[in-house]
Amino acid sequence: MEKEIARVAEEIAELVGGDVDRDEIKEALEKYVRLGIDLPSARQVLLKKYGVKGVRGVGDEVELAELSGGEMSVNLLVKIVSVSKKVVRLSGGDEKEIAFGLMADRSGIRKFTAWEEFGLEEGGTYRIEGAYTKSYRGEVEVNLGNLCTVEPAPGELEDLDPSSLPRIGTPREVKIGEIVPKMGTVTVEGRVLSASEKTVTVSGAEKEIQEGVLGDETGVIRYTAWGSVRLREGGSYRIAGAYVRSWKGIPQLGIDERAEVTPLDREVDVKESTEGPTRKRISELLLKGEQYVEVTGCLIEVREGSGLLFRCPVCRRVLKESTCRVHGPQQGYPDLRVKAVVDDGYGAAQVVLNREITEKLLGMTPEEALEESERRGEVLWLEEEVRRKLQGRWFVMRGTAILDDFGPTLLPKEVEIVKGDVEEELKTLLEEIEGVVL
Ligand SMILES: [Zn+2]
Structure with missing residues (x-):
């Protein structure tokens, strides 16, 4: 980067002429870059500052597809696909006529707004210097403001046929099942x-x-x-510009006034059983959590902290040595749970079985477990018991799958032990895993 800056500083100094200090230019460039402005934009700003006009190499032009929405000054060579005019009210209350439409280059088509009269004509080709870009409704738009210069460039892009070009930057069209966290802005029909x-x-x-x-x-x-x-319950819509948020790795949609919500005159087909869980392989849960999922897998490891434990009567946190992390020493109440690792041959997930499920699997209430522990004078026996009863067995689990830095964790509401030859299934599983590894 330093070399690049030095090179650009040298170039600017040459263009400006004798009486400007190269170090001053270099320092200014470095400052802009530190502020997050890209080098071509910084170069452009400085050339303007020193009053250099009409300087432009072909390499300075960027393609429309490259724009990310935060550029302060870019040069473009474009053909105007369409242009219209409208009167807008500015924040100060004044009215102003602006031009807007679509522009194209070899990389695709984007929206633009011209805040000054540049005489843009449909089908015309122009060299634009000093345009800026903004993101609006998830789409990058090119803005031509009062720092911008626009010159007709007849003869350029003559063979460009906009009808064959993609419209860049509209929110990605996705099916609901494809939505994953951090996807940004999307278009869906549902x-x-x-x-x-x-x-x-x-x-x-x-x-x-x-x-x-x-x-x-x-x-x-x-x-x-x-x-x-x-939205109307039962209604079908096209929503362009909804944004994807997530809760514990489970994607959700946010729809605000910047989204374009259009009612559809047809009914969108919905997955047959929306009440029941979605069946997933664990490998699919590495990408996103699921509100209601069904996983079938082998419980390969029972973790420490399974069996009998004591919770804080105020906040329900698990006590360590009769002490709550928040509420200090407490007389805890007994509870049961299982923390384990489950593997379905495609991936592994953590699983936490709540008291209700653990009670059923062990055939024992927390009070009974406490009684037995007092008789034995220790509590760890139950963890061993959980291991003996559950480890190596196959389960169908239905519930929520959350996803965090530790990977997927299943929080089942329902668990069923898979009947059948568990030994045989385990063998098949191990063979499959080895097959994948080899
Ligand atoms: Zn507490």
Whole structure:
């Protein structure tokens, strides 16, 4: 980078002429770069500052597809695909006529807004210097402001046929089942399976929101609609510019007024059983959590902390040496749980079985476990008992799968022991795993 900066400083100094200090230019460039401005933009800003005009190498132009939405000054060579005019009210209250439309280069088509009169004509080709970009509704737009220069470039891009080009930067169109955390902004079509109003407090202010579930033939997802956005239960919609949020690795959709919500005149097909869990392999849970999932796997390891434990009567945290991390020494109440690792041949996940399930599997209540422990004078016997009874057995588990830095964790609401020849299945599993490893 340092070499690059020195090279650009040298170039600027040459272009400006004799009486400018190269170190000063270099320092200015370094400052811009530190502030996160890319080098070509910084170069452009400095050339403007020193009054150098009309300097431009072909290499300075960037392609529309490269734009990320935060550029302060870029040069483009584009053909105008469409242009219209409208009057907007500026923040100061003044009215202004602006031009907007679509522009293309060899990489694709993007939206633009021209805040000054540049005389852009449909089908015309132009060299644009000093445009800036912004992201709006998840789409990058090119802005031509008063620092921008636009010159007709007849003869350039003559053979460019915009009808064969992609429109860049519109939110990615996805099926609901494909949505994963950190996907950004998406476009989906779905049917509202349920919707209810709710009041939440955001930064001290009460807000009315709508929460619901949206489905298509690939899956379902929870959504929250903000502002004036409301979806009708049973209605089918196209939502462009919804944003993906996640809770413990489980994706959810946020829909606010920046999204374009269009009712569809057809009904979106929804996965047949939206009530039941989605069957998944554990390897699929490495990508995202699931609200309601079914996993079949072998419990390969019972972890420490399984069996009998004591919880704080105030906050339910597990006590260590009769002490709560928050509430200090406590007379805890007994509880049962199992912490384990389950493997389905495709991947491994942690699993936490709650008291209800553990009670059923062990045939024992926490009080009975406590009684037996007092008789034996120790509590670890039950962990061994859990290991003896559950380790190596196959289970069908239905519940929530969360995903965090430690990988997927299953929190089943229901567990069934798989009947059949467990030994045989284990052997097949091990063979499959070895097959994959080899
Ligand atoms: Zn506590």
